[in-house]
Amino acid sequence: MSATVGNVKFKPGDYKSTLNPVWCPGCGDFGVLNALYRAMSQLEIEPWNTVILSGIGCSSRLPGYVNTYGFNGVHGRALTLATGVKVARPELTVIAVGGDGDGLAIGGNHLIHTARRNLDVTYILMDNEIYGLTKGQVAPTTPTGDKTKSTFWGNPEPAVDPCELAISTGATWVGRGFSGDVKLTTQLIADAISHNGFSFLNVMSPCVTWRGDDQFKALKEILAYVPEDHDRSDRREAMKYTREKGVLTTGVLYEVKGPSFNDRLEEMKQQAMAGRSEPTTREILATFFPKF
Amino acid sequence: MPIQDLTFAIVGSGGDGVVVLGDFMAQAAAREGLHCMKVEAYGPQIRGGESSCTVRISAVPIFAQGDRVDVMIAFNWADFGRFKSEIVASANAVVLYEADDETPREEVEPHLGTSEGSRWIPVPFTRLAKESAGTALAKNIVTLGICSELFGLPREGLLQAVTKKFSTKKAGVLEANVRGFETGEVWAKEYSARVADKHLEFSRGEPMLLMSGNELSAVAALHAGCRFFAGYPITPSSEVLQFLSEWMPRVGGHLVQTEDELAAIGAVIGASFAGVKAMTATSGPGLALMTEMLGLAAMAEVPAVIIDVQRGGPSTGLPTKSEQADLWQALFGSHGDAPRVVLAPADVEDCFHTTVAAFNIAEETQLPVIVLSDQFIAQRKESLSMLTLDHEVIGRQVPTAGELADYKRYRDTKTGISAMTWPGMKGGEYQTNGLEHDEAGRPSSMHLVHEKMNAKRYRKLRQVRDKYSFFRTYGPENADLGIVCWGSAKGPVKEAVLRANGRGEKVSAFVPQMLYPFPNHDFRHYLRGVRDVIIFELSYSAQFYKYLRTFEELPDGHTFLFKRSGGKNLTVGEVEDKIQKVLEIGALRREVLV
Numbered sequence: 029m030s031a032t033v034g035n036v037k038f039k040p041g042d043y044k045s046t047l048n049p050v051w052c053p054g055c056g057d058f059g060v061l062n063a064l065y066r067a068m069s070q071l072e073i074e075p076w077n078t079v080i081l082s083g084i085g086c087s088s089r090l091p092g093y094v095n096t097y098g099f100n101g102v103h104g105r106a107l108t109l110a111t112g113v114k115v116a117r118p119e120l121t122v123i124a125v126g127g128d129g130d131g132l133a134i135g136g137n138h139l140i141h142t143a144r145r146n147l148d149v150t151y152i153l154m155d156n157e158i159y160g161l162t163k164g165q166v167a168p169t170t171p172t173g174d175k176t177k178s179t180f181w182g183n184p185e186p187a188v189d190p191c192e193l194a195i196s197t198g199a200t201w202v203g204r205g206f207s208g209d210v211k212l213t214t215q216l217i218a219d220a221i222s223h224n225g226f227s228f229l230n231v232m233s234p235c236v237t238w239r240g241d242d243q244f245k246a247l248k249e250i251l252a253y254v255p256e257d258h259d260r261s262d263r264r265e266a267m268k269y270t271r272e273k274g275v276l277t278t279g280v281l282y283e284v285k286g287p288s289f290n291d292r293l294e295e296m297k298q299q300a301m302a303g304r305s306e307p308t309t310r311e312i313l314a315t316f317f318p319k320f
Numbered sequence: 321m322p323i324q325d326l327t328f329a330i331v332g333s334g335g336d337g338v339v340v341l342g343d344f345m346a347q348a349a350a351r352e353g354l355h356c357m358k359v360e361a362y363g364p365q366i367r368g369g370e371s372s373c374t375v376r377i378s379a380v381p382i383f384a385q386g387d388r389v390d391v392m393i394a395f396n397w398a399d400f401g402r403f404k405s406e407i408v409a410s411a412n413a414v415v416l417y418e419a420d421d422e423t424p425r426e427e428v429e430p431h432l433g434t435s436e437g438s439r440w441i442p443v444p445f446t447r448l449a450k451e452s453a454g455t456a457l458a459k460n461i462v463t464l465g466i467c468s469e470l471f472g473l474p475r476e477g478l479l480q481a482v483t484k485k486f487s488t489k490k491a492g493v494l495e496a497n498v499r500g501f502e503t504g505e506v507w508a509k510e511y512s513a514r515v516a517d518k519h520l521e522f523s524r525g526e527p528m529l530l531m532s533g534n535e536l537s538a539v540a541a542l543h544a545g546c547r548f549f550a551g552y553p554i555t556p557s558s559e560v561l562q563f564l565s566e567w568m569p570r571v572g573g574h575l576v577q578t579e580d581e582l583a584a585i586g587a588v589i590g591a592s593f594a595g596v597k598a599m600t601a602t603s604g605p606g607l608a609l610m611t612e613m614l615g616l617a618a619m620a621e622v623p624a625v626i627i628d629v630q631r632g633g634p635s636t637g638l639p640t641k642s643e644q645a646d647l648w649q650a651l652f653g654s655h656g657d658a659p660r661v662v663l664a665p666a667d668v669e670d671c672f673h674t675t676v677a678a679f680n681i682a683e684e685t686q687l688p689v690i691v692l693s694d695q696f697i698a699q700r701k702e703s704l705s706m707l708t709l710d711h712e713v714i715g716r717q718v719p720t721a722g723e724l725a726d727y728k729r730y731r732d733t734k735t736g737i738s739a740m741t742w743p744g745m746k747g748g749e750y751q752t753n754g755l756e757h758d759e760a761g762r763p764s765s766m767h768l769v770h771e772k773m774n775a776k777r778y779r780k781l782r783q784v785r786d787k788y789s790f791f792r793t794y795g796p797e798n799a800d801l802g803i804v805c806w807g808s809a810k811g812p813v814k815e816a817v818l819r820a821n822g823r824g825e826k827v828s829a830f831v832p833q834m835l836y837p838f839p840n841h842d843f844r845h846y847l848r849g850v851r852d853v854i855i856f857e858l859s860y861s862a863q864f865y866k867y868l869r870t871f872e873e874l875p876d877g878h879t880f881l882f883k884r885s886g887g888k889n890l891t892v893g894e895v896e897d898k899i900q901k902v903l904e905i906g907a908l909r910r911e912v913l914v
Contacts, residue, residue, distance in 0.1 A: 045751065047762060076746040079594065084754075091751050092763065097743040098751030099593060100763075101586070102616050108583040112590020112598065113743070115574045116548045120594065120743050138586075141579040293574055300569035307570060309543040313706055316529040318347040318477070320484035 040065035045095040056233030057087050059207030060154050067217035078121040081109045083135055085127035086161045087154035104135030107142040110149045118290045122149040129159045132168040132188055143199040143226050148288040150220045150227045153190055156235035164238040192270035194228035195282050201227035202282040206251055225288040254279035322521035325378040327386030329407045332395030334368030337460030342373030346530055348477030349377045350703040353525025358701040359385050370399035379522035384811035387891035389413055390518055397423040404431040406888050412437035414515045419444040439514055452503035453496040461497045465504025472520040528703035533671040533693055534559035537627055540675035541599050544713050547573035548591035548598040550584040555639040556695040557629035560601035581609040592622050595742030597679055601627035604646045611653045614688050618658035620752045623682035630694040632886045642695035643886025644807055645859040650690045651836050659778050661689040662836040666810035668702040676711040683714050685780040686740055696808040696889045728759045736779030785837040795821055795828030800906055802850030803829040809856050809890050816895035827899055852878045852906050854898055858886040
């Protein structure tokens, strides 16, 4: 089906589509997009063998800006579409992207179950701690007490740590990046895509419009890199780098190896087919004759 | 005088073996090439509780569940209470009931509907089972023996079914059950003469398949080349998911039981976008959850097949019973203008053809296609000839080299259909969108783009209407009375129409199997040939009748409606009553005119 061209290298710019981003000047998502172009270039990913899927939100516009196959779906359901693509066509590189509202509020259930299955896709969650596209309402990652357009008296809810959620529900690669650090984020995306299994990358991606310049500064102040001697295969150790007050730890927090959902399905298929050829409709129907 | 068509009803509690008994009867009948239809009904309990099973067995083709039972088998009259408005016996039925049950006949008879010609035979089911097989559990096997003797059910087939079931059990179990069967036969001999009018007469034919609509839909999907299924369990559609969980990997496909219906339809759209034919199956509440992404499939123009097995609603409603009230949801359930195709199987065999047709239409037009089945069709078992189960399959349409040069995913064409690439095709890369988009797939919120693309998407329906015009008619071309119905209402309607024709009454029926786009021209043509019309449906708010009126003037003063809630399947008797009433009105009217 695809004509694979040998030894063709792709420059980051080669992945740009002809659409111009609708994002506000200074939006953190530009950093993520640039990191994605670079990571894809590093991995020499073929655009025609790649699908990027998203839900709804500012960050969910991203698939339109990459010249791979892309699908900007409906709110909260990027991972459901990604499940269909990756299960039906395991040989494709599949990346889902979206924001904190899309992935943790309306789409939270899908995050839990996609992580649990260990579906071999990469999910990049661009986290600005606010609903940007709908103009400034509270999100699941908005800190408690923050005043937003929908929390006039301050946010009464505690925030969720997406990395903690992903680790606890079965993701086998979990990392955190910062859109202001494109080099780091590039490396994390490349690492995540290379991982076999569900890789979850939470990228802090400030919203200049609804969180102001302060968010960027505040994030920079609390950023730290995970220590070099961190045992990323240790779940308890990994959990230490989530939700720490006053510190936002970036880097690969957790990584374990094991069969992905696709590996398990493939194994099951081999068992079911057992070297036999595909049964015909007649053969399937014949199993419904009275069995005596 | 022997009979060619017999309906049995069996009622009992968990442990009485009602379902196994019905199953053995149906399987033995299918093995002999007899026509049969088996319908099960349960109380709300997950295990145990009351259950009933009706089995109609006939030497001639049948189209409906027999609404008047010829043989009633009651292990326990208390269990009959739950089904008393659903099981009605013919006036001269044979009633076999547990001899130890002391419920007086007067208490049961008014509900059962039998009268003086009936024969009430107390049967010591439990005692016979204990004495012959050593356990009361064998009472269903004793009953098989009795039925074989009294009603002429195929003895050899029934015994083989018993052998098959118990041969793997520990030593002595099989022998005990065969003794139970033979004890039933011997016990029944003295009654044979009294019930000779219920002795089935048939000649052996080729073995038939015994399948439910859900099973057939699942096989049809595989036949159509479906290689991805995602679903979430919901009664009464779960058999599709269950069957495919075994068979999808065998044909090299994939199946995912998702976390909810939202994920199921999402995964189906994802797989289809990726170039693989895909389907989900659900019931009304699940379709409600899928409705947002039904709009996505329409907007992004991704082929998708959704089977909705209707049950009683709204909300949790009557999960194990049939109704025809998801119609509007299937036809119109949407935000925005979302074209889709809606097909409706009218019997078990139809589940095969409509499901394959659904894939063909979806692939040709890149539309979501809903197959609107219902519990009655989906869960009853019918005998079928394998010969009728074939249907042309249309594959994924591959773009030509010409279409790939200067490729635009949503190119506006005469038919509205544009070439669709899929991942892996170099040069076919595109970004699709739930946002309104232009021909290249680029998001746009401009009014003129929206108007143009809506027109493009709706234009695809024309081809569907022109190419596929699924409907059936029964009865004479010109009739005094025409019946219009859809889905599982067809069975009893067809049977009533054929009976009326047999009496010389000019009655016909029109049954569309494609509900959207509706075969308007054929329907108009049909209406011209009938004087009076009755619409039959199981929807309290008359969704079908109102739907027909959105595009067709029904003859003023000549249109009658039979509608009621679901929960009980439409019966031939109900159809016949209404036919007689309307024929009488017609006759009165002609008297006045003369």
